[in-house]
Amino acid sequence: MTVAHAPAALEADTVGAPVLAVENLTVGYRVGRGYRPVVQGVSFELPPGQVLALVGESGSGKTTTAHAILGLLPDNGAVIGGRIMFRDRVITGLSPKGWRDIRGRAVSLIPQDPGLSLDPVRRVGPQVEDVLLLHTDLDADARRRRVHELFELVGFTDVDHRYRQYPHELSGGMRQRVLIAAAVAAQPDLIIADEPTSALDATVQKQVLDLIDDLRGRSGTSVVLVTHDLGVAADRSDLLAVMRDGQLVEFGSTKQIVAQPQHEYTRRLLDAVPTRSIRARTRAAVAEAGETVIEITELRKEYGGAAAVDGISLRVRGGETFSLVGESGSGKTTTARVIAGLTEATSGQVTLLGADVTGLGRKGFRPLRREVQIVYQNPYSSFDPRFDVYDVVDEPLRSFQPRRGLRRVRRPNAERVVAALEAAALPADFIDRHPGELSGGQRQRVAIARALILEPKVLILDEPISALDVSVAAQILDLLRGLQEERGLTYLFISHDLAVVRAISDRVAVMRRGRIVEQGPVDDVFTRPVDDYTISLLDAIAGRTLPGGLS
Incomplete structure (x- = not known):
């Protein structure tokens, strides 16, 4: 080559x-x-x-x-x-x-997962000091002062308090800042940053990347x-x-x-970058004409007296894609779990397909389970490891069919399983495979097939592409668009990635700390945001320098 x-x-x-x-x-x-x-x-x-x-x-x-x-x-x-x-x-x-002579001193690493890279039983300050102990002649007091300086450099306030904290007491972005402080401690000539922001929310990703840029500008380090x-x-x-x-x-x-x-x-x-694949036409007219499928009013969900969802209201119409966006801890997944009947609201009202489901609990919600299905971020964790693809996709059907008589027939629902796989763009011979033999994108297609097998009216899609490569993610988005057009499905789409949200959504609600700070048609929210938090999320979208990217 x-x-x-x-x-x-x-x-x-x-x-x-x-x-x-x-x-x-x-x-x-x-x-x-x-x-x-x-x-x-x-x-x-x-x-x-x-x-x-x-x-x-x-x-x-x-x-x-x-x-x-x-x-x-x-x-x-x-x-x-x-x-x-x-x-x-x-x-x-x-x-x-x-x-040992050059790694950490002349060449350093910012790893992908700070949760795996920091010792959970040691305070973070001394962990950064380890680099200075190995590669400098500074005494203990000087090393501690240098770590305080580094923590200020990476944007920490109250640095003495941060020095004494354990990794579990810090957010993901804070832990990544600790790793950056360790990486630059000995002023290396070269930093290898291995997916340093892949697990972070968009605004935190921007802060971390800005920090790396700033440090590079000050020291002339190559990256x-x-x-x-x-x-x-x-x-x-x-x-x-x-x-x-x-x-x-x-x-x-x-x-x-x-x-x-x-x-x-x-x-x-x-x-395949989502910023370049924005919908060519709006479906707002379709959404406005549709009947109300989901309506929540003053919904509140508390855990231990603290509100994860704090008095939100929204309406989702049939055939549209309504997205909930926000950073980790904003309350979007909790909202989805209440709508899906997986957890009970503390107060407020939830109406689904015309039925008041507030306070029904899992047993009372069961008759509606056929109509509402969920596709999770990591489908592999929701698959029984003993099952082949047939068993995975067939599982919802089995839960709604009488058991008597089915045991005598091997794979009694084979035709329906194959049809669901083909709808998810997978060949029929996948029926015999096991999830461990499949790629991430193929597993997500199996999860979509499983969600389709009961022919639901509503799909809740909880970060369905965040773990996928960009081209595979684009294929899944195209598949979801096609299924929606063909079947008239209603999507509640949950994501922290606003570029993806703009690519697939009709309307969007922006959540922060359990509240909705802004909602409306996706084009209005993206081009004329009102809330400062929405503006900060939009400013954090990567890919603006790409031809055809968001402006």
Whole structure:
């Protein structure tokens, strides 16, 4: 495969010798007595002070490449070809002592999941001090003062209090800030940021990325940003390296690539970004003409005396997509669970398909269960691991059919299960597979098939694409649009991603701390927001620099 090289404006003699040079890198994992290559022939350079975004879908090899750069491949992985240069030093095959000398001091990592990267039984301040203990000559008092300075640098107030807190006492964004403080503690020349914001809400993601940009601007540190989010890559990087199936298919200036991508795969990834796939026509007229399917009035749900949902009212009409948006803890999922009869309201009224379901409980709600189905964020966790796909999809049918006589017939509902799978764009032969054999997108399609098997009128979609690669997410959104047009389904769509919400919704309600701060037709809310919180959410949408992105 021919690999594109950086444009002339980015050559080393123009902007300085590269901080990082990856030359024909091949990485493999041990299989028997040999190695199976998973990254092949990757080459790129990163000049000082710039950000290189390493992008691609799951399995593309981007994280393996990053781990090879850091010397963090698992025991069964190895660099089997090419070399990696840091400054003027070959770091491929360094000894453990050699890695200890540079990792954390000259090259550092901001990992994806702070929940797994921080010791839960130690205070966060001393954990950042560990970097200084390893790589500086500072005494204990000086190390503590330096950590306080770092905590101020990453935006903490009351830094002495933060120093003494445990990870579980911090939000996800705060924990990520702690990891950034640790990553910059020894003033490294290169930071590898591995999906540093993938688990964060949009506004927190923006804050963290702004922080990385600010720190880079102050210190001149170079950054490799590993991400599957083309919007983030377009907004935040100078150079773009696009990976697919372990190979680098395109490399160069980010601005040039997003404006004129040369490789078909890059074009496909860019086309799948939700900011570029906004509905071509409004369905507001359809929504206004529909009968009321869901109506909630002054809904309140308390846990331990605290209100998770605090007196909200909304109306969803038949055939429309009504989205609830907001950050974690805003109350949107709790609202959906009350509507679905999975938890009881503390007060207020819920009407579903003309029936007052307030206070019915799960047993009383059962007659309406056929009409309202849920598709969850992580379908795998809602599948019985003993079931094959037939059993998974058939499960709702079994719960509503008399058991007598069915045990004598193997797969009595096979035709209906196959029809549901085909409606979810899966072939009939998937009926024999197990969920563990499927990709994330295929599992989500199975979850949609399971939700369709009872022919419901309402689907509650709780973050149904947030765990999926961008192109797979686009396919699921297209599937949902098609099913809605074909079957007249009503969707209650829950998301923290406003780009996705604009792509699929007719109307939207913005939630914050259990209250609705703004609601209306999606175009009105997006183009003429009234509430400051809505404005902050819209400002946090990534991908604005993409051609056709949100303006």
